[in-house]
Amino acid sequence: MRSWFRPRIQLDGFWKFKVDREGIGEKEKWFEGFVSSDLIYVPSSWNEQNPEWDQYTGIAWYQKDIYIDTNLRNKIAWIVFKGAGYRTKVWVNSISVGEHEGSFTEFKFRIDKVSYGDFNRIVVKIDNTPSIDALPPAREVNVTAFDFFHYGGIHRPVYLEFTDSCYIDDMTVYTKADGMLKTSIDTVCDRVFDLRIELLDKEMKKVVLEEYIRNVKPGRYVYEKKVNGVKPWNPEEPNLYILVVEIVIDGVLRDSIYERIGFRDIEIKNGRIYLNEKPVFLKGFGRHEDFPVTGKYLPGAVLIRDFYLMKKIGANSFRTSHYPYSDEHLDLADEFGFMVILEPSTCYSGIGRILSRDEIVKLFSRDDYIAKAKKFVEEMVKQHKNRPSVIMYSVTNEPPSDIPEVAEFIKKLVQFVKELDPSRPVTFASHRSVADLALGYVDVISLNYYRGWYSEWGDIDKGIEVMLKELEEIHRRFPDKPIIITEFGADAITGLHSDPPQMWSEEYQAEMLKKYIETLTKKNYIVGLHIWNFADFRTPQNPGRTILNRKGVFTRDRQPKLSALIMKDLFNKIPTHMQQ
């Protein structure tokens, strides 16, 4: 939900900062205000802002004093974090206002004690101590169940928002390509009110629909209408509309929110993904939110470059590997017509390195652990459910799904997300291939393959041969389920060349991607290919990584490798629409 109407005070900028290595801050009441000469910039991870903080995981404190004018006196004040973590605890004027777990979803707290016409002290404690219980799990900064750097901090924007005592709390929008619009609007108010609903074209020039509903009771209100003459959202023409919902009492506007929506259908049938009744082929990438200095924050200018590069290379899709991306990131997907697989931070790559099989069974069977994973999924869905670009959910990446208890965990997550949102298909990214026990639970099978890289070293053809055998077997078992290869790729150090192509050279990466794509597009049951990865990204330190994971077809600063040039030809040749 967004609003032009609600007053907002942006808190981005420089904050006072203090690392709390001993974890004494709460005992010493740093939440009342702490002494430090360190500064930090928000939004951005703390790590690369000072080499001394680079490898630091643990507790750190942020502080900012902010003036709030008296004209906001009669409103409710909220502090909204678009993403911070891993654990965030917030105080305003020394009073605790709330806590949140998880780095990649939005959360907000109500502030009851505001000093109007005065400065208000905001203190934030962030704790990203690695933990097995965290999503994703880790033991230490370099011992993790995920192959991306364990950044910490307030890495997305923060602001204060002010609402009337009557306000819209949430809105869920379902659409169909034929113009069907169904929206449920959750309101908080101590009396009945009027609701104004308006649908505008993206440029806000044309009013497509206007409705005034009198005497609405607070709580949930469901509005349904067939809107004539709307243009559907699709990758070629990502038509967006603006749905505005307003609360009016005695002729006075009390709240106004909006969503950017698209009209589209998504359905899995005949072994295909149908978008607006036409089968589509997903070509694109697994990505990361990762950039020099800003860490887990991708500045708008970088995002814009990324989308133009993805367009240029012929991509039409990506997965939010391995956590929900920022609103800005997904706004551009809506706008540029990218089909997105939305994934939460339930990532388990290499969990076998940090937990024994028995420990894995215990962890995945724990009720509180399943409840936590569901909460993460729920927050992700709540934040992004109204986006036309999100065509599918992936509930986890590379779980040890050859273990029955883990397969059961996946089954529960799939059921849960379908209850939350029955309108979208569900998948998860598996690397267990024929040994996976959970493939039957999903609508679309997603497989990660690195044959010719992590196995069959230096022998791409052999790798592909083994992969094909496994793929045929999986297709035989699940003939109706479409298959996406959600990851495949090879590391290449930019500037490292080799004839013949040898591992780590630009030529080897280019050759591997080319051979995979040429082979896999011939298989009728394959409906998507996502290269791992769009750009090089930072990882924990280990002997298999040279500071970065080098599987990007672009470098970390977004310059092309040889493979980007090859991919441009290959991807552009694959049409977005498949044969029925």
Ligand code: GCB
């Ligand atoms: C995977 C993971 C991804 C890694 C990638 C790799 O299977 O899903 O997070 O970065 O492999 O490069 O090893």
